[in-house]
Amino acid sequence: MRLIIEARLEGGETSETEATTVAVVERKDRSVADLGLTLAEGRALLAEVQSLLVSEQTAGWMESQLACDRCGSTLAHKDARSIVVRTVFGKVDVPSPRLWACSCAAKQGRPRRSVSPLCKAVHQRVTPELEYLQAKWAAHLPYRQATELLREVLPLDKGISFGSTRRR
Incomplete structure (x- = not known):
């Protein structure tokens, strides 16, 4: 017997939803000794679902942070890094791009710096x-x-x- 668990994320810009295989549970025989999920299988399933969900949530949130709060212009991309966020269901590596601060800040006498919106939002991680x-x-x-x-x-x-x- 084989159980395939898939996840579909909806609510993005596209109407198509692509199924992502989260876990595959196989049982060789149909004995009652292997009833349900084992603790290890349940933990792996939860960790995979959490990783998928956190990655999608942060990617969607980062899209809203790509414009300057003051003037609305698009911020230039400096480099890409990732941060580790610790959740109840495991650690998740999340891409955290660094962006150059807008040039309108330099006009106000502040030096131009790089910012990482995700690091500021999830500072404790x-x-x-x-x-x-x-x-x-x-x-x-x-x-x-x-x-x-x-x-x-x-x-x-x-x-x-x-x-x-x-x-x-």
């Missing part, structure tokens, strides 16, 4: 849900145990440390 879970579990357990339990249940792998749990 951790989602609020992950911060909440770390703080909640650390309030009831020692920091190391709270971190180990979060790693065991969620697809975090080495995405968090007990030091970050302690700080939150």
Whole structure:
């Protein structure tokens, strides 16, 4: 038996939606010993869906940041980098282009600098849900145990440390 899980994102400029294969689960026989998803399969599925969703959300948001707030002209592209955003369902590498500030800022006496809108918007690089879970579990357990339990249940792998749990 084979289960294929696909995702379709809608709501962009195009009306066509392309299916992306998120996971394929295979079972050799139909025994009840392999009922449902394993914890590893569930974590991998959640991590893949989260990666797909975060990437699309940030790409859509970045499109709205490509124009100057003051004059509306398009900002020049300086270079492209990526940042790591830690979520409840794993780490996600997100493209974070750096843009040159608009020349209208130089006319006002400010030096022309590069800006990274995504780095400013996600300056902690951790989602609020992950911060909440770390703080909640650390309030009831020692920091190391709270971190180990979060790693065991969620697809975090080495995405968090007990030091970050302690700080939150």
